[in-house]
Amino acid sequence: xxxxxxxxxxxxxxxxxxxxxxxxxxxxxxxxxxxxxxxxxxxxxxxxxxxxxxxxxxxxxxxxxxxxxxxxxxxxxxxxxxxxxxxxxxxxxxxxxxxxxxxxxxxxxxxxxxxxxxxxxxxxxxxxxxxxxxxxxxxxxxxxxxxxxxxxxxxxxxxxxxxxxxxxxxxxxxxxxxxxxxxxxxxxxxxxxxxxxxxxxxxxxxxxxxxxxxxxxxxxxxxxxxxxxxxxxxxxxxxxxxxxxxxxxxxxxx
Amino acid sequence: xxxxxxxxxxxxxxxxxxxxxxxxxxxxxxxxxxxxxxxxxxxxxxxxxxxxxxxxxxxxxxxxxxxxxxxxxxxxxxxxxxxxxxxxxxxxxxxxxxxxxxxxxxxxxxxxxxxxxxxxxxxxxxxxxxxxxxxxxxxxxxxxxxxxxxxxxxxxxxxxxxxxxxxxxxxxxxxxxxxxxxxxxxxxxxxxxxxxxxxxxxxxxxxxxxxxxxxxxxxxxxxxxxxxxxxxxxxxxxxxxxxxxxxxxxxxxxxxxxxxxxxxxxxxxxxxxxxxxxxxxxxxxxxxxxxxxxxxxxxxxxxxxxxxxxxxxxxxxxxxxxxxxxxxxxxxxxxxxxxxxxxxxxxxxxxxxxxxxxxxxxxxxxxxxxxxxxxxxxxxxxxxxxxxxxxxxxxxxxxxxxxxxxxxxxxxxxxxxxxxxxxxxxxxxxxxxxxxxxxxxxxxxxxxxxxxxxxxxxxxxxxxxxxxxxxxxxxx
Ligand code: SF4
Numbered sequence: 001x002x003x004x005x006x007x008x009x010x011x012x013x014x015x016x017x018x019x020x021x022x023x024x025x026x027x028x029x030x031x032x033x034x035x036x037x038x039x040x041x042x043x044x045x046x047x048x049x050x051x052x053x054x055x056x057x058x059x060x061x062x063x064x065x066x067x068x069x070x071x072x073x074x075x076x077x078x079x080x081x082x083x084x085x086x087x088x089x090x091x092x093x094x095x096x097x098x099x100x101x102x103x104x105x106x107x108x109x110x111x112x113x114x115x116x117x118x119x120x121x122x123x124x125x126x127x128x129x130x131x132x133x134x135x136x137x138x139x140x141x142x143x144x145x146x147x148x149x150x151x152x153x154x155x156x157x158x159x160x161x162x163x164x165x166x167x168x169x170x171x172x173x174x175x176x177x178x179x180x181x182x183x184x185x186x187x188x189x190x191x192x193x194x195x196x197x198x199x200x201x202x203x204x205x206x207x208x209x210x211x212x213x214x215x216x217x218x219x220x221x222x223x224x225x226x227x228x229x230x231x232x233x234x235x236x237x238x239x240x241x242x243x244x245x246x247x248x249x250x251x252x253x254x
Numbered sequence: 255x256x257x258x259x260x261x262x263x264x265x266x267x268x269x270x271x272x273x274x275x276x277x278x279x280x281x282x283x284x285x286x287x288x289x290x291x292x293x294x295x296x297x298x299x300x301x302x303x304x305x306x307x308x309x310x311x312x313x314x315x316x317x318x319x320x321x322x323x324x325x326x327x328x329x330x331x332x333x334x335x336x337x338x339x340x341x342x343x344x345x346x347x348x349x350x351x352x353x354x355x356x357x358x359x360x361x362x363x364x365x366x367x368x369x370x371x372x373x374x375x376x377x378x379x380x381x382x383x384x385x386x387x388x389x390x391x392x393x394x395x396x397x398x399x400x401x402x403x404x405x406x407x408x409x410x411x412x413x414x415x416x417x418x419x420x421x422x423x424x425x426x427x428x429x430x431x432x433x434x435x436x437x438x439x440x441x442x443x444x445x446x447x448x449x450x451x452x453x454x455x456x457x458x459x460x461x462x463x464x465x466x467x468x469x470x471x472x473x474x475x476x477x478x479x480x481x482x483x484x485x486x487x488x489x490x491x492x493x494x495x496x497x498x499x500x501x502x503x504x505x506x507x508x509x510x511x512x513x514x515x516x517x518x519x520x521x522x523x524x525x526x527x528x529x530x531x532x533x534x535x536x537x538x539x540x541x542x543x544x545x546x547x548x549x550x551x552x553x554x555x556x557x558x559x560x561x562x563x564x565x566x567x568x569x570x571x572x573x574x575x576x577x578x579x580x581x582x583x584x585x586x587x588x589x590x591x592x593x594x595x596x597x598x599x600x601x602x603x604x605x606x607x608x609x610x611x612x613x614x615x616x617x618x619x620x621x622x623x624x625x626x627x628x629x630x631x632x633x634x635x636x637x638x639x640x641x642x643x644x645x646x647x648x649x650x651x652x653x654x655x656x657x658x659x660x661x662x663x664x665x666x667x668x669x670x671x672x673x674x675x676x677x678x679x680x681x682x683x684x685x686x687x688x689x690x691x692x693x694x695x696x697x698x699x700x701x702x703x704x705x706x707x708x709x710x711x712x713x714x715x716x717x718x719x720x721x722x723x724x725x726x727x728x729x730x
Contacts (some may be wrong), residue, residue: 021720022676023713028720033730044724047669057620057639059646061362063663092532151622180579184619190655191617193263196709197270197583198619221350228709230691238713 005018011043013078015117017088019219020240028217029097030246031084031120038128042082045074051083051091057185061099069095072109079189080127081117082243085218087185088150090120094152116184119149121217121241132165135247140170141239142211144202144225145178146218159217159241166244170183172209181216183224206236213237226242255342255552257370257606263612265588265715277586278411282583287472289520290573290627308631310506311567314498315558316612321467321500322549328470332532334545336633343453345550346377349492352546353383356490358456361385364392365476366461367570368550369494371605374459386451388480390444397424403586405593406518406572408710413583414440447479458484458542462495463569464510465547468503471529472547475514479526491530491542497549498566510569513554513629517573531594555604561640567630572597574624574634580617589614596624608644615641658702676719687714 012035020027022055028044035042052067065142075081083089093114100107124130141163149155164171169236182188182198187193202225214225226238243249269275296301314321326336328663337352339345353361361383375385375396386398392408395402397420402408409417414437421435421443428447432438460481464473472493474481485491501507508530517522534541557563575581575595591611593601599614613637624634645651651659665672687694695711698704706712717723 016720022680023715025715025717025720025723028724029728029730044721046721046725047668048721049669049672050662052666055663057642058651058655058659059639059642059644060659060663061643061646063659066663069668132622143501147619147621147623178623180619180623182579182619184621186655187616187619190701191263191266191522191580192705192708193267193270194580194583194617195619195705198398198579199710201583224710226333227695227706227712228693229696230693230711230713231709233690233691247590 007096010079011038011077012080012082013075013080014042014044015048015051015075015083015088015092016044016217016223017083017085019223022092023223024219024240026248027084027240030240030242030248032081033246033248034124034242035082036048039123039129039204040080048074051088053091053109054186056091056095057145064095065099067212068092068099068110069106071096072106073108074110075113075117079116080123081113082120082123083117084120084240085220086119086146086153086155087218089117090148090152092117119153119155121159121162121245122149122153123157123198124245125161129158131161133162133245135142135245135250136166136167137169137244137247139213139244139249140172140211141154141213141215141244142172142174142206142209143177143241144174144181144206144214144216144221146216146221147180149217151181152176155217159215162245163241173210174205174210176205181221181224182219184222185220188224195224196228199224203228203232204233207234211236213239213244215241215247217241255594255602255606256373257602257610259602259611259613260354261590262588265590266584269295269584269588270488274413275411278413279582282410283395283579284409285577286576287627288518289397290517290576293314293516293522295518297512297516300513303509304629306509307513308570309499309627310509311630313498315563315566316486317441318497318555318558320503322497324467325470325500327530328468329547330470332470334470334532334547336517337548338546338548339552342372342550342552345372345548345552346374346436348493348548349374350378350381352490352492352515353378353457356456356544358490359384359454360451361457361459361531361561362451362455362484362488363459364481365474366459366494368461369459369495370402371552372494374494382601386448388448388451388484389478391442391478392447393444397421401587402592403594404575405570405597406573406575414510420720443458447468452483452487455484455488457490457492458486459494460485462493462499463514464507465495465500466502466507466529467500468505469531471531472542473507474526474528474530475511475524476528477519477521477525480496481673482526482528485528485530486541489542489666490546491533491549493530494550496554497546497551498554498568514569517627517629518571536710548606557604558601562600562604562637564632565597565604565637566596567632568601570597571629573627573629574614577627578618579623589617596634596638597632600632600634600641603641603644608648609643609650611643611652612645615639615645635669649727654702673721674685674721678721680715680719681691683712683714684716687712
């Protein structure tokens with residue numbers, strides 16, 4: 001891995017997200033490793049909770065503002081906030097500023113913190129200047145472009161660049177890599193029939209590639225595709241891109 | 255506007271189980287977006303045109319009254335008459351009166367979603383008029399007594415066999431006793447039957463894709479040409495259209511004409527683009543003797559100055575429907591509204607009510623694809639979120655969900671309890687998980703989680719939460 005000397009001891013606050021915290025802790029440790037290897041000082045503020053997306057997207061704007069306020073409390077002293085999730089990063093980066101008007105006392109803080117917030121992989125490439133990752137991996141993977149990262153943060157090439165730099169790793173593109181997997185936060189439980197059909201179609205495309213694993217940047221989408229494949233009795237593995245980049249995918253998923 | 259979106263879930267289940275519909279949706283959901291992308295890529299200035307289109311409409315909405323007044327003045331100079339309708343009832347009775355004036359019996363119609371919104375057909379038929387749709391798709395669904403499937407392709411969900419059955423039944427009374435199966439022959443049959451209607455009609459009703467303020471013209475963009483026959487053959491042409499359709503100048507119109515067909519059907523341009531102003535002149539060979547334009551508000555001005563104002567930029571291209579993964583899973587009829595898909599999820603609550611249409615803005619995974627393709631750059635997900643906020647404010651959100659969100663927000667303010675709760679949830683999941691496929695999976699979850707396990711398992715980690723492991727000193 002190319003060590004980056006321009007980081008100058010910049011401090012990163014890692015926002016782990018609810019799903020990483022509870023469902024995929026290893027993504028948190030993979031993120032720590034990747035960021036520290038890139039030369040940053042990383043810490044995980046202990047009182048972090050949720051970014052507030054469930055409330056925000058359900059129309060509960062007031063609660064979403066509370067979540068944004070506690071985000072400020074936890075992260076205002078860091079040079080950067082890094083999030084291993086396109087949708088939670090987009091929540092802070094794109095949507096928090098929309099939750100406050102110029103008359104709100106938090107406005108300046110939230111704008112500033114939003115500007116310093118990044119999704120993990122785009123941070124590694126676009127901010128830390130990483131172009132390759134050292135490591136060996138003989139897995140064939142297919143990459144799903146999770147919607148928020150793709151459309152709100154323009155993450156498309158970055159994970160592919162880093163993944164394909166790993167010695168031996170092959171990316172087999174699936175058709176409709178950019179089509180929603182049907183997760184959509186609470187959408188998957190509020191509209192189970194529609195969501196189930198969407199992830200069924202997604203699973204078809206994944207299986208057509210014959211890849212060993214499905215890789216994506218959001219744990220929600222990951223669990224959705226992994227769970228649908230498992231229900232069909234398929235053994236295709238599912239990883240968060242950070243797990244693969246950090247070389248943690250060889251250990252079995254928990 | 256009659257809305258039955260409360261049955262969304264039920265209809266969605268039926269649509270998913272309908273193999274024939276699914277096949278149609280599959281083709282349509284793939285082909286149209288591919289063609290749209292190819293046509294957009296061919297035109298280096300496409301993205302710039304979208305910006306211009308957005309800016310033109312933004313300016314129109316800021317000065318709507320001025321442009322509408324200008325349009326009215328020009329249209330009247332050309333011999334047309336303008337009628338203003340605040341509500342659906344007003345619009346319908348204006349049209350009824352206009353038909354009465356000329357002692358009409360037979361009415362033909364073409365190309366108007368607004369009249370679907372107003373339920374004008376039902377109104378006129380109730381009053382004893384015969385009303386026939388002349389666009390092939392609209393004609394087919396009228397015979398079948400269905401609502402349009404898609405704003406651009408109202409009968410896209412039907413296959414040739416279904417159309418054949420429909421025609422066989424409906425055309426018996428026109429002396430056609432043979433069952434026709436071939437697609438080309440079906441079109442021919444419709445043409446022959448409709449020809450009589452065209453010849454006998456007293457009034458032709460069309461919509462308008464655009465209104466040009468500078469010239470007072472109405473613009474029709476079509477592929478079949480039936481709208482032009484409807485506009486020119488009967489002695490009275492009535493245009494029924496929404497007030498938001500206005501563009502300032504012919505130059506502005508050209509911007510929209512370049513993006514509309516490309517976004518809608520992936521065509522460079524549609525087969526027909528016609529501009530009409532006023533009735534026939536003394537030396538004209540044909541054309542209507544009277545030309546009336548009904549400008550419909552029906553809730554549109556109420557949207558001005560609100561967070562859904564931008565929706566009024568919509569040019570009804572249907573690109574957002576074509577590319578929506580929810581629409582292409584459930585189809586148009588599931589939405590229970592004239593306007594379906596992402597655009598319908600914003601229009602319907604605005605024109606009907608949030609309470610009657612709350613299912614629609616929620617039926618989105620917020621994937622953002624609709625916003626990516628919308629030629630006038632309407633931020634559709636944000637508009638849907640606005641309606642969810644209205645729903646939440648009005649306490650219309652289902653109570654279980656409301657309680658859960660309140661609980662979650664409370665945990666957000668109490669980090670130590672948030673940590674305890676998430677630790678506990680992890681323990682619970684581990685208890686119900688079983689080993690399978692080399693993982694520990696939960697195959698059944700309680701409460702709202704049932705929605706999840708209906709079609710998927712849940713991979714459960716066999717370790718404590720990240721935050722608790724980190725607190726214990728684990729760093730990698
Ligand atoms: S919202 Fe945009 S994409 Fe959808 S129909 Fe209207 S103009 Fe077309």
